[in-house]
Amino acid sequence: xxxxxxxxxxxxxxxxxxxxxxxxxxxxxxxxxxxxxxxxxxxxxxxxxxxxxxxxxxxxxxxxxxxxxxxxxxxxxxxxxxxxxxxxxxxxxxxxxxxxxxxxxxxxxxxxxxxxxxxxxxxxxxxxxxxxxxxxxxxxxxxxxxxxxxxxxxxxxxxxxxxxxxxxxxxxxxxxxxxxxxxxxxxxxxxxxxxxxxxxxxxxxxxxxxxxxxxxxxxxxxxxxxxxxxxxxxxxxxxxxxxxxxxxxxxxxxxxxxxxxxxxxxxxxxxxxxxxxxxxxxxxxxxxxxxxxxxxxxxxxxxxxxxxxxxxxxxxxxxxxxxxxxxxxxxxxxxxxxxxxxxxxxxxxxxxxxxxxxxxxxxxxxxxxxxxxxxxxxxxxxxxxxxxxxxxxxxxxxxxxxxxxxxxxxxxxxxxxxxxxxxxxxxxxxxxxxxxxxxxxxxxxxxxxxxxxxxxxxxxxxxxxxxxxxxxxxxxxxxxxxxxxxxxxxxxxxxxxxxxxxxxxxxxxxxxxxxxxxxxxxxxxxxxxxxxxxxxxxxxxxxxxxxxxxxxxxxxxxxxxxxxxxxxxxxxxxxxxxxxxxxxxxxxxxxxxxxxxxxxxxxxxxxxxxxxxxxxxxxxxxxxxxxxxxxxxxxxxxxxxxxxxxxxxxxxxxxxxxxxxxxxxxxxxxxxxxxxxxxxxxxxxxxxxxxxxxxxxxxxxxxxxxxxxxxxxxxxxxxxxxxxxxxxxxxxxxxxxxxxxxxxxxxxxxxxxxxxxxxxxxxxxx
Numbered sequence: 001x002x003x004x005x006x007x008x009x010x011x012x013x014x015x016x017x018x019x020x021x022x023x024x025x026x027x028x029x030x031x032x033x034x035x036x037x038x039x040x041x042x043x044x045x046x047x048x049x050x051x052x053x054x055x056x057x058x059x060x061x062x063x064x065x066x067x068x069x070x071x072x073x074x075x076x077x078x079x080x081x082x083x084x085x086x087x088x089x090x091x092x093x094x095x096x097x098x099x100x101x102x103x104x105x106x107x108x109x110x111x112x113x114x115x116x117x118x119x120x121x122x123x124x125x126x127x128x129x130x131x132x133x134x135x136x137x138x139x140x141x142x143x144x145x146x147x148x149x150x151x152x153x154x155x156x157x158x159x160x161x162x163x164x165x166x167x168x169x170x171x172x173x174x175x176x177x178x179x180x181x182x183x184x185x186x187x188x189x190x191x192x193x194x195x196x197x198x199x200x201x202x203x204x205x206x207x208x209x210x211x212x213x214x215x216x217x218x219x220x221x222x223x224x225x226x227x228x229x230x231x232x233x234x235x236x237x238x239x240x241x242x243x244x245x246x247x248x249x250x251x252x253x254x255x256x257x258x259x260x261x262x263x264x265x266x267x268x269x270x271x272x273x274x275x276x277x278x279x280x281x282x283x284x285x286x287x288x289x290x291x292x293x294x295x296x297x298x299x300x301x302x303x304x305x306x307x308x309x310x311x312x313x314x315x316x317x318x319x320x321x322x323x324x325x326x327x328x329x330x331x332x333x334x335x336x337x338x339x340x341x342x343x344x345x346x347x348x349x350x351x352x353x354x355x356x357x358x359x360x361x362x363x364x365x366x367x368x369x370x371x372x373x374x375x376x377x378x379x380x381x382x383x384x385x386x387x388x389x390x391x392x393x394x395x396x397x398x399x400x401x402x403x404x405x406x407x408x409x410x411x412x413x414x415x416x417x418x419x420x421x422x423x424x425x426x427x428x429x430x431x432x433x434x435x436x437x438x439x440x441x442x443x444x445x446x447x448x449x450x451x452x453x454x455x456x457x458x459x460x461x462x463x464x465x466x467x468x469x470x471x472x473x474x475x476x477x478x479x480x481x482x483x484x485x486x487x488x489x490x491x492x493x494x495x496x497x498x499x500x501x502x503x504x505x506x507x508x509x510x511x512x513x514x515x516x517x518x519x520x521x522x523x524x525x526x527x528x529x530x531x532x533x534x535x536x537x538x539x540x541x542x543x544x545x546x547x548x549x550x551x552x553x554x555x556x557x558x559x560x561x562x563x564x565x566x567x568x569x570x571x572x573x574x575x576x577x578x579x580x581x582x583x584x585x586x587x588x589x590x591x592x593x594x595x596x597x598x599x600x601x602x603x604x605x606x607x608x609x610x611x612x613x614x615x616x617x618x619x620x621x622x623x624x625x626x627x628x629x630x631x632x633x634x635x636x637x638x639x640x641x642x643x644x645x646x647x648x649x650x651x652x653x654x655x656x657x658x659x660x661x662x663x664x665x666x667x668x669x670x671x672x673x674x675x676x677x678x679x680x681x682x683x684x685x686x687x688x689x690x691x692x693x694x695x696x697x698x699x700x701x702x703x704x705x706x707x708x709x710x711x712x713x714x715x716x717x718x719x720x721x722x723x724x725x726x727x728x729x730x731x732x733x734x735x736x737x738x739x740x741x742x743x744x745x746x747x748x749x750x751x752x753x754x755x756x757x758x759x760x761x762x763x764x765x766x
Contacts, residue, residue: 057345059089061256063248063300066095066241067264068223068313069322073306074100075117076326077262078110084337086260087347091193092251094240097262098195098220099173102213105193106180107352114323116176122316125172126226128164132586134399137536137544138483138493142467144588145764146437146453147740157436166218166227167402167410173214174412175391179355182416185210192254195220196240196247200229205243207250208232212413223313231409241265248296258340261300262326263293264308302336304329357391362417366425371462372406377425380404394423406430406457433457440740441763445663445677446501447474451766471766475501479766492535499666500527505678506657521679523560524568528666529553532577539580547578550602554653569653571610577602589742590693590701590735591627592635598623604651615648621656621668633695638688641670644716645683657681658711661731661746662761673707674729674750676757685711686721699737705746706730727752740764 062081064074074097081088093101103113121129132140151158174181186193186209194209197219208216211232219230219237229236240247245265252259297303306329311322330337341347363385366377381397383389401410409428414421439451452470459466464484471477477500483493504521529552536546552575556568578601585594599622607614621643629635643656656668660677663669669678672687689707696702708725715721733746741764749756 058257058340059255060086060258060260060340061090061092061251061254062088062101063246063251063259063261064091064093064097064101065246065261065263065265066093066097066221066239067266067308068096069122069315069319070264070266070306070308070311070313071096071100072117072319072322073264073308073326073329074262075110075114076306076323076328077304077330078104079114079323080327080330080334081260081337082110082349084334085341085346085348086337087345087349088191088260090251090254090256091191092195092247092254093193093220094196094245094247095221095223096264098240099217102173102193102195102217103176105186105189105191106177106213107190108176109349109351112351117319120172122319125168126164126314126316128166128168128402130167130399130403131396132588133584134396134403136403136485137581137583138465138481138485139403140583140588142455144741145451145469145766146439147763148438150436150438151432152434152436152454153432158432163225164227165402165408165410166222166230167398169227170214170218170411171395171398173217175357175395177213178357178391179352180213181414181421183213186213186216187254189213194247194250194254196244196250197222197230197232197237198240198242200224200236200238203243205240206232206235206237212411215411215413228409230411244292246293246296248299258301259299260302260304260337261296262304262306263297264306265293266313302333302340304333358388359391359394359414360388360420361385361423362420363422364425365422366427369427369429371429371458372427376463377401377427401427408432439764439766441761441766443662443664443761443765444660444759445503446477449473449475449477449766469766486537490535490537492533495532495534496530498527498529499664500525502526503677506659506681521676522558525555525557525559527555534577542582544581545579547576550575550577556653567610569610571614572608573604573614573651574606575602575604585625585627590635590695590737591637592629594627596623596625596639603647604654607651613649614651617645617647617650619643619645619650619654619668635693635695637691637693639690640686640688642686643668643684645714650683652681652683655681655683656685656711658685658687658709658727660757661748661759662744662765664765671707672709672727672729673705673731673746673748674753674757675727680711680727682712682715684713684715684721685709686715687711693735701733701735701737703733703735704731705733 064071078100088104091101091105093099100113103116104110108116135143151160180189183189194207195216197206197208197216198204199206208220215230215232219232220240222228222230222238224238229238231237246261246263248259248261306325308322308325311318315322361383364378364381366374378384380400382400383393383397398410398412401407406429407427408430409426411426413424415424433456435455437453437455439453440449441451442448450472452472453467455465455467457465459482461484463486464482467481469479471479477498479495479497481493481495483491485491502523502525504523506521531551532548534546534548536544539545552573554573555570557566558568559566580599582595582597585591585596599620601618601620603616603618605616621641623639623641625637625639627635627637654667656670657678658670658672658681659675659679661671661673663677665671670687672680687707687709689705691703691705693701693703707729709727710721710723710725711727712720727750729748729750731746731748733744735742735744740762742761743763744761746759747756748759
């Protein structure tokens with residue numbers, strides 16, 4: 001009423017200025033009556049307009065149920081609602097409904113959310129993909145050996161808490177919701193929002209309408225066994241679909257007059273359809289919710305039920321089909337929807353203009369940890385307080401922390417601090433310090449092998465890792481590693497390994513005398529025991545630089561040699577070595593992009609000298625490889641290697657030996673298409689190769705390779721190394737990416753030989 005009162009006062013002032021004589025009592029009462037009637041009519045008119053507006057524009061609430069990948073149907077529903085001109089005033093969701101509803105509430109329209117989900121790699125999301133670039137060199141090596149990793153404590157094998165910690169999803173949602181990163185009351189989002197989670201300890205329903213939006217969406221969608229529970233305010237939360245998969249009452253309480261509800265949950269399945277663990281888990285969560293849905297459907301003004309019986313909760317690869325099902329189901333009730341809209345209240349939701357991804361970090365806040373300093377955390381983040389970063393930089397830093405496996409829980413949020421942001425980190429140290437790891441492999445050199453690994457952290461120091469590989473199969477082997485990581489400071493370690501095999505190798509090895517002039521391969525039993533103490537550090541933040549000492553025991557026997565005691569060598573060798581490495585390949589096997597570079601120098605200083613021929617000498621070699629995607633699924637990889645010997649004559653057993661494919665490379669062994677395993681050798685070589693790989697369909701590759709080399713003794717002392725290649729070979733192959741590593745078959749041939757070779761390789765190479 002204050003504006004009206006102000007209006008009356010102004011009218012009186014103007015009246016005094018208009019009349020030249022004082023007002024009579026009659027005139028005064030006439031004016032008073034006139035103004036009273038005018039005020040009454042104005043208020044009555046305003047009240048009628050409010051009432052008419054209320055009739056024309058009821059408050060509409062949208063309820064989105066959970067259903068995993070079937071929740072893609074919500075996107076189709078949103079697109080049709082926007083086409084009809086519906087303005088959503090409130091949103092409530094559970095699980096996938098919480099994720100899509102949260103994005104819509106933060107300002108995105110349906111088409112934008114459609115684009116976001118089509119661009120998301122859900123394989124990487126479910127597997128919590130950590131980019132290879134986030135792992136240190138030690139981590140890259142170890143993560144490309146083992147198919148299964150299990151917690152191990154008190155001589156008991158456990159199972160992981162969940163398949164994924166959800167950091168891939170957390171980073172993605174944090175970047176997508178940057179516009180509202182400072183909003184802590186979900187009623188103050190562009191569209192008021194709430195979601196539902198379940199307290200895993202009490203079974204109680206938890207309403208999430210305040211706090212960190214990303215954390216709330218993560219908690220509501222933390223499907224048990226797939227994603228780890230999310231801790232909020234001391235409560236351990238999982239998927240809200242367990243207790244309330246359709247929060248209709250909660251949305252009505254926000255003030256909704258009309259409820260549009262989208263139901264994408266499963267009906268109860270018969271036993272013939274309960275064929276896997278995922279379906280059984282979904283069935284368990286649906287036991288209560290389906291019965292509750294009967295009454296909730298009656299309370300829903302516009303009920304949308306997409307026909308998604310042919311899809312599962314993990315049918316992420318069929319997202320576009322599911323979105324269309326959502327559109328079809330909404331068009332089926334289109335007349336009901338259109339009845340909620342008039343020409344006066346038709347609403348077209350604009351595209352969200354996404355804020356810049358640049359963040360100015362003023363402080364980095366985290367609780368004090370038992371085993372890790374703030375310097376360690378900042379070193380992994382690779383930015384410090386006062387830095388200006390992007391969301392990609394933030395994601396990289398969080399991935400670096402996640403890659404260490406030192407933290408069971410990682411979460412973060414950005415708090416306003418003036419015109420800058422504080423990064424609040426919540427880190428929970430991983431209580432599991434011991435892991436049992438398993439792997440499988442087969443190749444033509446070492447034959448079949450089962451890998452058993454025991455890894456233990458903090459054996460002697462806070463940031464050390466002890467790892468023991470025991471390799472059982474046709475050839476027993478072991479690999480013991482102790483490594484202390486100090487980030488950008490100097491790290492150090494110790495390694496001991498045993499490699500052995502029986503194989504026909506080139507008779508050029510050590511100038512051996514074959515039983516017959518027509519035989520150029522000799523069967524040998526090869527055993528190599530190497531012990532190294534080394535140090536290494538990160539050089540200019542990209543290169544791994546290191547060096548150390550090595551003691552090696554080499555024993556080579558051959559039962560096929562004539563005029564010998566069958567022993568070719570059984571000597572100890574002492575050497576020093578140094579190396580420089582760079583590796584930015586996105587994957588070790590079938591890389592799509594990246595660069596690899598490695599160079600090392602080794603000087604042999606002494607030997608027990610079984611052959612009485614040893615003199616100190618040095619070897620140097622280098623390797624470079626580059627991979628690049630030519631078009632959608634076609635990748636080109638070029639690689640070049642070279643090695644030489646200088647000083648005195650080399651020990652022939654350490655010469656560069658080429659041939660074969662698929663085995664774990666040790667010493668100076670190297671692959672070469674067209675020739676059998678370890679069949680050509682020399683104390684110097686140069687080699688170049690090219691591979692064209694095409695991913696015919698997901699994780700299935702066909703490829704063609706060619707390689708060329710000049711190899712022999714002291715080839716760099718003349719111009720022979722730049723002459724036409726003396727050796728050449730080609731291969732066509734098929735490869736499949738699996739959980740145990742790549743499975744490959746290659747058919748290889750060389751113009752210089754009359755025979756071809758077929759090679760099988762199964763699993764990660766070790």
